[in-house]
Amino acid sequence: xxxxxxxxxxxxxxxxxxxxxxxxxxxxxxxxxxxxxxxxxxxxxxxxxxxxxxxxxxxxxxxxxxxxxxxxxxxxxxxxxxxxxxxxxxxxxxxxxxxxxxxxxxxxxxxxxxxxxxxxxxxxxxxxxxxxxxxxxxxxxxxxxxxxxxxxxxxxxxxxxxxxxxxxxxxxxxxxxxxxxxxxxxxxxxxxxxxxxxxxxxxxxxxxxxxxxxxxxxxxxxxxxxxxxxxxxxxxxxxxxxxxxxxxxxxxxxxxxxxxxxxxxxxxxxxxxxxxxxxxxxxxxxxxxxxxxxxxxxxxxxxxxxxxxxxxxxxxxxxxxxxx
Amino acid sequence: xxxxxxxxxxxxxxxxxxxxxxxxxxxxxxxxxxxxxxxxxxxxxxxxxxxxxxxxxxxxxxxxxxxxxxxxxxxxxxxxxxxxxxxxxxxxxxxxxxxxxxxxxxxxxxxxxxxxxxxxxxxxxxxxxxxxxxxxxxxxxxxxxxxxxxxxxxxxxxxxxxxxxxxxxxxxxxxxxxxxxxxxxxxxxxxxxxxxxxxxxxxxxxxxxxxxxxxxxxxxxxxxxxxxxxxxxxxxxxxxxxxxxxxxxxxxxxxxxxxxxxxxxxxxxxxxxxxxxxxxxxxxxxxxxxxxxxxxxxxxxxxxxxxxxxxxxxxxxxxxxxxxxxxxxxxxxxxxxxxxxxxxxxxxxxxxxxxxxxxxxxxxxxxxxxxxxxxxxxxxxxxxxxxxxxxxxxxxxxxxxxxxxxxxxxxxxxxxxxxxxxxxxxxxxxxxxxxxxxxxxxxxxxxxxxxxxxxxxxxxxxxxxxxxxxxxxxxxxxxxxxxxxxxxxxxxxxxxxxxxxx
Numbered sequence: 001x002x003x004x005x006x007x008x009x010x011x012x013x014x015x016x017x018x019x020x021x022x023x024x025x026x027x028x029x030x031x032x033x034x035x036x037x038x039x040x041x042x043x044x045x046x047x048x049x050x051x052x053x054x055x056x057x058x059x060x061x062x063x064x065x066x067x068x069x070x071x072x073x074x075x076x077x078x079x080x081x082x083x084x085x086x087x088x089x090x091x092x093x094x095x096x097x098x099x100x101x102x103x104x105x106x107x108x109x110x111x112x113x114x115x116x117x118x119x120x121x122x123x124x125x126x127x128x129x130x131x132x133x134x135x136x137x138x139x140x141x142x143x144x145x146x147x148x149x150x151x152x153x154x155x156x157x158x159x160x161x162x163x164x165x166x167x168x169x170x171x172x173x174x175x176x177x178x179x180x181x182x183x184x185x186x187x188x189x190x191x192x193x194x195x196x197x198x199x200x201x202x203x204x205x206x207x208x209x210x211x212x213x214x215x216x217x218x219x220x221x222x223x224x225x226x227x228x229x230x231x232x233x234x235x236x237x238x239x240x241x242x243x244x245x246x247x248x249x250x251x252x253x254x255x256x257x258x259x260x261x262x263x264x265x266x267x268x269x270x271x272x273x274x275x276x277x278x279x280x281x282x283x284x285x286x287x288x289x290x291x292x293x294x295x296x297x298x299x300x301x302x303x304x305x306x307x308x309x310x311x312x313x314x315x316x317x318x319x320x321x322x323x324x
Numbered sequence: 325x326x327x328x329x330x331x332x333x334x335x336x337x338x339x340x341x342x343x344x345x346x347x348x349x350x351x352x353x354x355x356x357x358x359x360x361x362x363x364x365x366x367x368x369x370x371x372x373x374x375x376x377x378x379x380x381x382x383x384x385x386x387x388x389x390x391x392x393x394x395x396x397x398x399x400x401x402x403x404x405x406x407x408x409x410x411x412x413x414x415x416x417x418x419x420x421x422x423x424x425x426x427x428x429x430x431x432x433x434x435x436x437x438x439x440x441x442x443x444x445x446x447x448x449x450x451x452x453x454x455x456x457x458x459x460x461x462x463x464x465x466x467x468x469x470x471x472x473x474x475x476x477x478x479x480x481x482x483x484x485x486x487x488x489x490x491x492x493x494x495x496x497x498x499x500x501x502x503x504x505x506x507x508x509x510x511x512x513x514x515x516x517x518x519x520x521x522x523x524x525x526x527x528x529x530x531x532x533x534x535x536x537x538x539x540x541x542x543x544x545x546x547x548x549x550x551x552x553x554x555x556x557x558x559x560x561x562x563x564x565x566x567x568x569x570x571x572x573x574x575x576x577x578x579x580x581x582x583x584x585x586x587x588x589x590x591x592x593x594x595x596x597x598x599x600x601x602x603x604x605x606x607x608x609x610x611x612x613x614x615x616x617x618x619x620x621x622x623x624x625x626x627x628x629x630x631x632x633x634x635x636x637x638x639x640x641x642x643x644x645x646x647x648x649x650x651x652x653x654x655x656x657x658x659x660x661x662x663x664x665x666x667x668x669x670x671x672x673x674x675x676x677x678x679x680x681x682x683x684x685x686x687x688x689x690x691x692x693x694x695x696x697x698x699x700x701x702x703x704x705x706x707x708x709x710x711x712x713x714x715x716x717x718x719x720x721x722x723x724x725x726x727x728x729x730x731x732x733x734x735x736x737x738x739x740x741x742x743x744x745x746x747x748x749x750x751x752x753x754x755x756x757x758x759x760x761x762x763x764x765x766x767x768x769x770x771x772x773x774x775x776x777x778x779x780x781x782x783x784x785x786x787x788x789x790x791x792x793x794x795x796x797x798x799x800x801x802x803x804x805x806x807x808x809x810x811x812x813x814x815x816x817x818x819x820x821x822x823x824x825x826x
Contacts, residue, residue, distance in 0.1 A: 037651065038370040039658030047662055051377065065370060066732050069508070069525035073733075076522075101513075106522065152780060158513040180779050181510050183772065186647045186654070193645060194464035196780065205661075209646055209668025285666055323513040 025085050025262050026059040032252075033089045035074025037067040041122070041185075041205040041286075045250055046090040048282050049119055052273030057265070061088075070159040070323055072098050072105060075253075079107035083257035088116065088266065092250045094159060096308035100316045101159050101323040109309065116252035116266045117296035118304060119274070122203045122288040123247050124165045124222040126236065129195040130215055137220040137239045141173060144199075148175040154197040156185040158323045161248045164312070165201035165222060167319050172241040192216055203248050204229070204287025222246040229287045249291075249308075251301045263298050271296045331453060334680030338688055343386050343681070346379070350387035351689050354394015355696065359402055359704075360722050365395035367729040369655045373662075381663040382678050386685040388659055389639070392652050393445070393686070396635045397693050400437045400628055401704055405430060406719060408539035413631035415761050416599040418538055420616060420623030427619050430708060431563030434701045436573050436621060437628040438694050444581040444629035445690035448636040451585050452643075453683050457672070459637075460644040463589050468776035469787050473797035474590070475770040478597045478762070480801045481604040490809075493759045496750075500763020501770075503528060511775055523735035532736040533764055535723050536743025537750065537757040543716050544748040563702055569621060576606050576626035583626075584633030589640050596765050602630035608807060636686060643679055645669060 034046045043065060050061040066074035071094045081087035099109040126140075134140040144151060153170070155162040158181065170177055180197050182188035185206050191197050193215050201222065208229065211218045220236045221227050224245055236244035252270060254263055273279055274290035283289055294300065316322075337343065357368045369388055376384035396413065403414040404421035417437065424433040451459075466474075479497060506517045507527030518524040565573070583605060584598040606626040607616045616623050641647050646667030648654040660667050665675060672679045707715075727736050747757055781787035789795050 037654065038366075038373065039648075039651070039655035044658050044661045047373070047377075047658070051374070063374070064732060067526070068733070069522050073522060073525070157510050158508075178779060178782070180776060182776075183510055190464070190641070190645065190647050191467060193647075194467060196467040209666045209670065213669035215645075215669050282662065282664060285664055286661065321513055323508065324515060 023261070025259075025265065026057055028086065029060040029062055030057070030085070031064050031087050032061050033074050033078050033087065034063055034065050035067060035071035035089070035091055035094075036065065038063075038065045041203060041248075042090070042092050042250065044205070044286075045120060045122075045283075048279055049090075049270065049273045052276045052279055053266075053269040056269040056272040070094055070098055070101065072102055076106040078253065078255055079112035081255045083114075083255040083259075085254060085258050085262035085266070087255060089113070089253040090119065090250060091253065093161065093164065093248050093308065095251065095253070096305055097159060097164060097312045097316065098323070099309050100313045101321075103322060103324055110306065112256050113253040114256060114258045114260075114263050115298035115301040115305075116254060116263050117270050117298060118291040118301050119250040119252060119270065119296070120283060120288050120290055121223075121247040121249040122161075122205055122286070123227055124161065124201055124203050125207050125211065125230070125233070126165075126169060126199070126201045126219045126222070127192070127207055127211065127216045128199050128219065129192055129197070130217050131195065132198060132217055134219070137234050137236070140219045141239065141241075144173055144177075145175055148177055151177050151199060152180050152197045153177040154180045154182060154188045154192055154200045156188045156202070157181050157183055158321060160185070162188065162200055162202040165246045167315055168222075168244060168246050169201050169236075171315060171318070172236065172244045189216075201246075208287040227287065229284075249304060251304065253301075267297055327454060330676065330680050331684065333676060334453075334682075334684030337382060337677050337681030338386065338684035342380070343383055343685065344688065346383045346387040347390050347685050347689050348692055350390020351394035351397075351692050351696065354391040354396075355398040355401075355693065355700075357391070358395040358398020358400075360726065365392050366651045366655065367726070368395070369652060369659075371729075373655065373659055376659055377662055381660065381665055382681045384659060384663065385656065385678065385682055386689075388656050389682055389686060390689045392656075393632065393635050393689060394693060396632060397438070397441055397697065400441075400631075401434060401697075403538075404433045404437065404624070405704060405708060406539065406715075407542040408719070408723070409534050413596070413599045413627075413634070415534060415538065415758055416603045416627040417624055417631075419603070419756075419758055420618075420620045422542075423617065423619035424621070424624065425708070429619065430705045431701050432565045432569060432621070433624050434704060435564050435698065436569070436625050438697045438701070439570075440573060440577045440580065440625045440629040441632035442690050442694040443577050444584060444633040445636055445693075446687060447581050448585045448588070448633040449683060449687045449690070452637060452640055452686075453680075456640050456644050459589050459640055463641055464645075465793060466590055467791070468773045468780055469791050469794040470797065471590075472770060472773040472777050473788060473794040473801070474597070475766050475773060477797050477801040477804065478600060478766050479770065480804050481601055489754075492753075492755050496755050496757070496759040497763040500760040500765075501767035503533065503760075504764045504767030505771070507768075510772065511779075521735060523733050527768070528739055528764075529727065529733070529736045530765065532727050532739040533743050534761055535727060536740045536745075537747035537760060539719065539723060540740060540744025541747025541751055541757070543719065544744065545751055546712060547716070563705060565621075572621050573625040575609075576602075576622040577629045579605055579609075580626035580629030581633045584630030585637050587630075588634030588637030598630040598634035599627035600762055602626040604804070632690075639682070639686070642667065643671060643682070646671065 032046060032050050034043050036042045046063055050063055054061045066077050071091055075089060075091055075095065078087055078089040134143045153166050155166050157163065166179060185202065188200060189206060192200050210216045218230060218233055220239060221233050222236055222244060224235060224237055226235055271293045274296055280290060369391055399409065399414040400417045403409040403418040404425050407418050407422040409415040409418045421433045506524055508515050508525050515525055580602040583602045587598040587601065603623060603626060606622040607613050610622055642653045648657050657667050724737055727740050750757060777787055788798060
């Protein structure tokens, strides 16, 4: 019988592998948890990057979608997962805002994870229904201030990118608009297209094609620099709205205790993926770009998470809206 | 004519050897997962997504679309054979389809469902081709107030679903509404009825509830009385409908197609209403409304056509606006984006090969489905002869895998167990599960749109009457309500009279 020998061989391999774990990683497929449903913008980013990272690591990365509770369910699962490098998390800005939006998280955001690196920072655009009166962003600012009582601002639900950006817009303009929450970006966009609501602020991943198609109007971008895609759109900051800098940044995390070598290796694979022509092109189509290699590092992501938690805490607390 | 050259382009794309093959793989897979209880199109498409990256964009979308409508098709098979609807649309098919199966007419029910779906699929595919852009305009006119009124109409119709006591049906609708409220309130972020369980923060899973109240409850009932099931298989006389039965299905299929095509266009849950609405229409128009719930042919033909028509026309908002009507469509958008095609209003003009190719493939796919499924009917029916002690554990296992695969959430399995028990208790109390399911699906939409309409109108409730589409829908609901209660009132009066005579 060949079996005893096989088992013996397997045992021997395990014993050999154990001490040299980090060097021999990865031995099997890796699960990348996306805390949102399949097909959404975050899932799309994850799948683009995971495919290239798999090639670099020589092991398949499979995507597992664990949606729910604004991404905190999936993040909670990863926080509890084995810190062996075979479970990683791809999460967006919600990682930082949920620390304030949810007052009873099952994990400590800053203490439950190790860091791999930033993936991309998706810019956002202030958009309106297509027949909205103001001609440019300057007019937009004064118009919105004058008509604040009659305007509606749509968002895709509490904690969503459009909700965060909307809060930032209102606080920058110092106005209070009637906010209309939707269940996801799809229905929110449909109503904006139909002219049922007036304004929205959302990621380029959702708005680019509609702006190009002329079905909605764009006024400004929310990043410090103008976008190549919409070169004639001003930034909110250059138009006098100080501190209006919002982007939906995505990062990759591992559970606390994952060996540093493993995170470094993942980080290298991430950098390779982000330098890939196909990934750059796919991201460009969505109006975004891969994070520079210097940002796709554990240190950069750690700093980003810490500063973003601190930055959004007062904004969310001032709005007084919590997701629990 | 533009249309003809467009369709010709579409068929030339869709009938290439590779695309035909992918279409076939799609509908085959779709039928298969549709037949496996609990495993839905969403989970399958999510799993297959990585494979599609290697394919041509058109081929991958043709395959994914095939899975979607193939699953709709297969879903009715389980609804008819084992009373296990996997999608909200086949919940209605289960009512009369399963009763037909119990009377030994499973073959007829399956054939009627297949033929009705094919006809509806063909007609609505042409509707998509001809009217996609103007229909989109109509869909955009539907704001929160209109959706609210549409949901009101749906709920009023749901009363007609019951074939027993109207009061019990109402009670079930209300219970369904309450269950639909479980989860986070989207306006305030407050969790409601979640009992502190974060896994229920996004609400109860539809598949878990449906599989529980229909399927698991049915298994419990069958285990209680094994004799009941034997009747089902012993009485099979014929597999295919008679000429007279075919004649009977023409009306329901035509009306179902109409209802389904119209409602399918609305991105905010219109398609869900299609099969429910068609059932109501058929029951009202039928010369023998008492047959409904006991295995009425029209109760299968109408809703099946409606749900397939709705499934096809729900591609309209996806293709013309780039906006998904349901989770499956969201996945297809993800697939398109990864392929480098960002769905949006320009897809029709920028990617005519893709747009028309998918439309043509839908027709081809429907043809494949009917050719594929008619011979399979014999096989499915023979499945019923498998001893129940073998069949039911398999069904239970498939259900559990299917439900878990939707969101990898163990709490969904607890929900299946709970709703299975609830369904069993309900059947003991002679309460119907279909109105409960309708309430569960429509309740959250009703609330969401009511509150949104009120926010948009700054708290002015007349918005529902001053907006013409909304007002029309409310008037129609009133009409339906009168139609539903009139015979009841008249019957009661008759009863009173006969009693006084005696």
